[in-house]
Amino acid sequence: MTIFLDDHLSIDWTAVRFDNQKLTLTRKEFELLAMLSQNEGETMPRTVLLETVWGYRIGTRTRTLDVHIRRLRRKLGRFGEEYIQTIFGVGYRFVRLRAARPLQLSSPAAFAIGA
Amino acid sequence: MTIFLDDHLSIDWTAVRFDNQKLTLTRKEFELLAMLSQNEGETMPRTVLLETVWGYRIGTRTRTLDVHIRRLRRKLGRFGEEYIQTIFGVGYRFVRLRAARPLQLSSPAAFAIGA
DNA sequence: TCCAGGTTGTAAAAATCTTGTAAAAGTCGT
C-alpha cells in the first residue's frame, strides 16, 4: 500500500473517524483496516493481507496478523467482532453494520490510497 | 520557508507574541514555529519540515528537528506539549488551544517590527 | 458423536523503531 503525500497535506493516523467516533490507530492498524474496509464485504485471505500490508510471502510463519486484528477489533468497540469477521481457514472480512460508513477517507486530496 | 528582509527592516524575533506573552525566539525556532502554526491543525511530516526549514533531503540522519521542537515547546510554556503534538512516525502538529491566536504572521510588516 | 490436527484468539514478553533530552562540539557573525 502506497500513501501519497502532498507537500502541504499530511496523513494523521490519529484522525480517522469510524462509526461516529475518533479512532486512534497506529500505522499498521490503519493500513490493515484500510485494506479490509476498502474491500468491504469481501473475504480477504490471510495470504493477501500479509502480502499487501506486511510484504510477507506465502508460508511465512507469523501471528502478527492475528494480533493486529485483535487490536483493531478492540478499538472498533463493542461490535469489533461483527465488523471484522473471521473466515475460518481463509482470512477476514469487513462488513458494514447498520448505516455506518466504515472509514472516512473522504477528501481525495488529503490522501490517496493506492492499491 | 523563506523570510525576506528589507535593507531597512530588521526583524526582531524577540517580539513575537504568543498566547499573550512575548516569545524570544531564534531564527530557526521562529521558522519552525511559523511553519507549524501556519499549518495549524495539520500534521507536518518530519520530511517536510526538514525540507522546508533546513533544506535537508529525505534520508538525512539528524536530530536537529527534535532538538528544536524541544526548545520551542519549552518556550511555549506550560502547554508546550499540547501546542505541538507528536504524531508518531510522521511528524508534528500545531494546534490552537482555547481561543489563543498562535502566531500573527499575516501582514508582512506585522512581524517585522517588534511592537 | 468424538477425536485429532490444524487454525485462530490472546496475554505478555521481546524486539524494533522513534522520539526526548542533556551535554558537547561546531558555526557564524561581530
Add this chain to the structure above:
DNA sequence: ACGACTTTTACAAGATTTTTACAACCTGGA
C-alpha cells in the same frame, strides 16, 4: 576570541510491532 545560535552525539524513554506460548476453537473423518 567571544557570545549566541545550531547541530551532533549518545543514550534514555516511549511507542509500536512481532514473537512466543498456550488456550480455545473449528472441522472432517473414524
